[in-house]
Amino acid sequence: MNTNLKISNVTKIYPGCVANDNVSLEFNSGKIYALLGENGAGKSTLVKILSGVIIPDEGNIYLNENNLKLNSPLDAKKNDIGMVFQHFNLFETLSVFENLIIDSDEERESLREKIDTIMKKYNFSIDLDIPVLNLSAGQKQKVEIIRCLIRSPKVLIMDEPTSVLTEQETSELFLSLKKFSEEGILIIYITHKLKEVMQLCDEVAVMRRGKLVSVSEIKNENIESLANKMVGQNLKTIKKKKAKASSDQLIKITNLNFTSEDPFETNLMDINFSVNRGECLGIAGISGNGQSELFQVLSGEIISEKKSIEFNNNYIGDLSPQERREYLMAFSPEDRLEQAAIPQMKIFENVALNNFKSSNFFNNGLINENKIKEHSKKIISDFNVNTDNIELKSQFLSGGNLQKLIIGRELITSPDLLICFNPTWGLDVGAINYIHETLIKINEQNKSIILISTDTDELLKLSDKISVIHKGKLSKIMNAEEVTSEKLGILMGGAN
Amino acid sequence: MIIDINFIGLIIASIMASAVPLILASCGELITERSGVLNLGVEGMMIIGAISGFALMTVTGSLIIAIFGAMLAGVLISTIFAFLTQTLITNHVATGLALTIFGIGISAMIGKNFVGIPGKEFPVLFEGLKDIIPLLGPILFGHSIVFYFAFALPFITSYFLKKTKIGLIVRAVGDSPESASNQGINVRLVRYACILYGGAMSGLAGAYLSMIYTPQWIENMTGGRGWIALALVVFSTWNPIKILIGAMIFGGLTIIQFHMQAIGVRIPVQFLTALPYVVTIIVLVVISRDSRKIRLSTPSSLGKSFHKDN
Numbered sequence: 001m002n003t004n005l006k007i008s009n010v011t012k013i014y015p016g017c018v019a020n021d022n023v024s025l026e027f028n029s030g031k032i033y034a035l036l037g038e039n040g041a042g043k044s045t046l047v048k049i050l051s052g053v054i055i056p057d058e059g060n061i062y063l064n065e066n067n068l069k070l071n072s073p074l075d076a077k078k079n080d081i082g083m084v085f086q087h088f089n090l091f092e093t094l095s096v097f098e099n100l101i102i103d104s105d106e107e108r109e110s111l112r113e114k115i116d117t118i119m120k121k122y123n124f125s126i127d128l129d130i131p132v133l134n135l136s137a138g139q140k141q142k143v144e145i146i147r148c149l150i151r152s153p154k155v156l157i158m159d160e161p162t163s164v165l166t167e168q169e170t171s172e173l174f175l176s177l178k179k180f181s182e183e184g185i186l187i188i189y190i191t192h193k194l195k196e197v198m199q200l201c202d203e204v205a206v207m208r209r210g211k212l213v214s215v216s217e218i219k220n221e222n223i224e225s226l227a228n229k230m231v232g233q234n235l236k237t238i239k240k241k242k243a244k245a246s247s248d249q250l251i252k253i254t255n256l257n258f259t260s261e262d263p264f265e266t267n268l269m270d271i272n273f274s275v276n277r278g279e280c281l282g283i284a285g286i287s288g289n290g291q292s293e294l295f296q297v298l299s300g301e302i303i304s305e306k307k308s309i310e311f312n313n314n315y316i317g318d319l320s321p322q323e324r325r326e327y328l329m330a331f332s333p334e335d336r337l338e339q340a341a342i343p344q345m346k347i348f349e350n351v352a353l354n355n356f357k358s359s360n361f362f363n364n365g366l367i368n369e370n371k372i373k374e375h376s377k378k379i380i381s382d383f384n385v386n387t388d389n390i391e392l393k394s395q396f397l398s399g400g401n402l403q404k405l406i407i408g409r410e411l412i413t414s415p416d417l418l419i420c421f422n423p424t425w426g427l428d429v430g431a432i433n434y435i436h437e438t439l440i441k442i443n444e445q446n447k448s449i450i451l452i453s454t455d456t457d458e459l460l461k462l463s464d465k466i467s468v469i470h471k472g473k474l475s476k477i478m479n480a481e482e483v484t485s486e487k488l489g490i491l492m493g494g495a496n
Numbered sequence: 497m498i499i500d501i502n503f504i505g506l507i508i509a510s511i512m513a514s515a516v517p518l519i520l521a522s523c524g525e526l527i528t529e530r531s532g533v534l535n536l537g538v539e540g541m542m543i544i545g546a547i548s549g550f551a552l553m554t555v556t557g558s559l560i561i562a563i564f565g566a567m568l569a570g571v572l573i574s575t576i577f578a579f580l581t582q583t584l585i586t587n588h589v590a591t592g593l594a595l596t597i598f599g600i601g602i603s604a605m606i607g608k609n610f611v612g613i614p615g616k617e618f619p620v621l622f623e624g625l626k627d628i629i630p631l632l633g634p635i636l637f638g639h640s641i642v643f644y645f646a647f648a649l650p651f652i653t654s655y656f657l658k659k660t661k662i663g664l665i666v667r668a669v670g671d672s673p674e675s676a677s678n679q680g681i682n683v684r685l686v687r688y689a690c691i692l693y694g695g696a697m698s699g700l701a702g703a704y705l706s707m708i709y710t711p712q713w714i715e716n717m718t719g720g721r722g723w724i725a726l727a728l729v730v731f732s733t734w735n736p737i738k739i740l741i742g743a744m745i746f747g748g749l750t751i752i753q754f755h756m757q758a759i760g761v762r763i764p765v766q767f768l769t770a771l772p773y774v775v776t777i778i779v780l781v782v783i784s785r786d787s788r789k790i791r792l793s794t795p796s797s798l799g800k801s802f803h804k805d806n
């Protein structure tokens with residue numbers, strides 16, 4: 001039985017942005033299709049239209065010649081279109097089984113049997129009776145996939161499925177997807193990772209700024225040709241020059257522990273490392289393995305024992321973030337709009353938040369607005385933030401511009417150490433390149449970086465030394481030249 | 497001194513009776529909150545229920561119309577809240593506070609003509625069995641139908657949330673309205689239904705006060721019970737059975753401190769009056785200490801507006 005899915009002249013316009021501009025595509029079962037594009041290219045909008053979450057302004061969807069009216073996710077399900085979202089659509093506090101039964105019409109027993117059969121067939125092993133919050137990201141994804149399979153879908157859409165997976169989990173996923181495809185399920189795979197497209201897919205459609213740029217067979221493409229189509233220009237590749245060996249120690253972490261009350265958090269166990277001047281230490285790991293706790297402990301959001309952190313020959317473990325800033329540390333947290341900046345406040349107000357003694361932003365308790373604005377303008381021009389209005393609310397900056405502003409704000413004090421957590425998360429290729437160049441420059445000025453990131457390629461590109469965090473424990477610290485992404489993947493999965 | 501064993505039974509029964517409005521309002525609010533909606537208007541909905549019940553009873557003479565009318569009044573006033581918070585996406589906290597102020601005001605206005613009118617006797621069940629069994633007789637028998645319903649409600653609520661499909665959907669909506677919406681659940685509809693149910697239970701709790709517990713209308717007669725009901729929901733960590741325990745402790749201490757005042761125990765009155773509030777909260781905090789369980793039973797989206805974008 002063949003499945004044919006046709007998207008015909010779909011357009012979706014948001015205020016100020018055309019998310020999908022007259023997109024037409026055709027898919028047939030038996031093949032795995034890639035939908036490739038940068039963030040904001042419109043691929044997520046397109047698949048949300050396919051899954052009924054978003055209703056298009058114009059255009060039609062045909063499944064086996066039938067014109068589908070997809071007004072809600074329920075309509076998509078009824079028409080055998082299954083979707084695994086990038087941000088999981090699971091209920092964290094409910095058990096796995098409750099998550100699965102909630103949108104099924106079957107009886108408990110028969111559903112359980114069905115799930116067991118699916119799990120056996122595809123070699124999944126998940127405890128159905130524990131709450132979802134106890135599962136790893138890879139297991140959560142499997143729950144989402146099972147949820148789709150229960151309905152024996154004709155079409156399965158995967159939206160950026162590997163962003164939270166290890167290399168090993170990714171290859172397991174690819175095996176499953178190939179199996180599904182052989183069984184006649186039409187697979188649409190959304191990603192911005194070129195390697196995966198080459199590895200997995202048969203055909204690739206590239207989107208850029210809401211428009212469909214090209215449709216081609218994988219065998220006629222290579223990574224460079226796809227990259228150029230995706231970005232629309234030729235990209236230069238950045239390479240870090242090998243750092244001179246420095247033995248001047250800047251920060252030393254000794255026997256650092258953190259035990260959390262919150263079951264959602266990870267405990268840190270016996271963290272030991274040191275970073276020399278001019279060095280970049282990369283910390284790899286799958287998200288949720290203690291990175292955010294480690295960042296908070298290093299930045300002073302969580303206070304630890306005084307002697308556990310030694311910075312520039314001072315013990316600073318019990319100091320607050322602001323006090324640490326006075327010692328010339330700087331921080332760029334993961335969540336730009338929640339932790340690094342206040343979205344409703346203007347750009348220059350956000351700059352003033354990073355208040356340090358020498359800044360003179362405040363005189364006798366009064367705000368020195370001119371000084372702050374002058375300073376903000378300098379950041380905007382020095383760090384290439386694409387706006388000239390410092391009165392703009394921060395929430396209206398794109399992710400890339402906001403990240404540049406934050407890094408600029410942190411660096412203007414010329415700190416000795418910058419700690420960043422997923423600095424390029426969710427950014428487009430151009431902005432990523434700029435941030436990477438900036439980080440390399442910092443190292444060249446003999447300043448240090450601790451880079452906590454879930455992006456292995458980024459870590460390999462920027463780090464001098466690399467360690468892997470797994471369940472709150474750090475692996476031994478390795479020289480970056482001796483490490484491959486495969487080896488990191490194994491360590492990220494918890495093996496030795 | 498020989499204490500009549502039936503007297504102890506009567507005290508326990510009076511403690512249970514004073515717990516009834518708390519149990520009703522808390523169990524209603526629990527369902528509302530489990531769907532992710534924080535309705536601080538419980539006190540207002542209760543007092544509206546109280547005056548509506550009493551007024552309808554006086555005017556129509558029918559207890560059945562009065563009881564169901566009070567619940568309907570609770571539903572109507574909570575519809576205002578639902579429309580504001582779910583359709584117009586207003587802030588839950590501010591809207592709930594406004595609802596309470598509105599309820600107290602309007603009930604006083606309606607109630608002007610009903611002050612001083614005596615209530616009607618509410619029929620009790622199993623009156624005859626009361627004297628047959630010592631101690632247990634007065635506890636178990638001779639109460640109104642609302643009383644029995646209130647003591648069944650925590651168990652029904654618990655079963656509903658844990659075992660039924662609709663209960664699961666309510667919990668799912670409270671956990672993540674975004675996911676629920678993407679799964680094709682009509683979040684707004686579920687939340688509307690839960691708010692209206694909460695309103696009905698608060699209305700019933702109010703009617704119990706003005707028609708059964710102290711059958712008369714006094715301005716502001718709920719006297720903060722709505723707030724206690726709200727506190728019970730939170731401190732019980734959204735567990736209906738713990739609400740029952742909390743309501744009993746609160747009711748118990750309220751009754752006992754009355755008796756202590758009456759006997760003339762030399763403890764400052766203010767301290768005695770504060771005792772039920774303090775002890776109830778301490779006990780519930782102690783029995784709900786497991787932070788993991790709290791995390792699992794707290795509706796993650798509580799009090800956050802959900803707006804589906806297209």
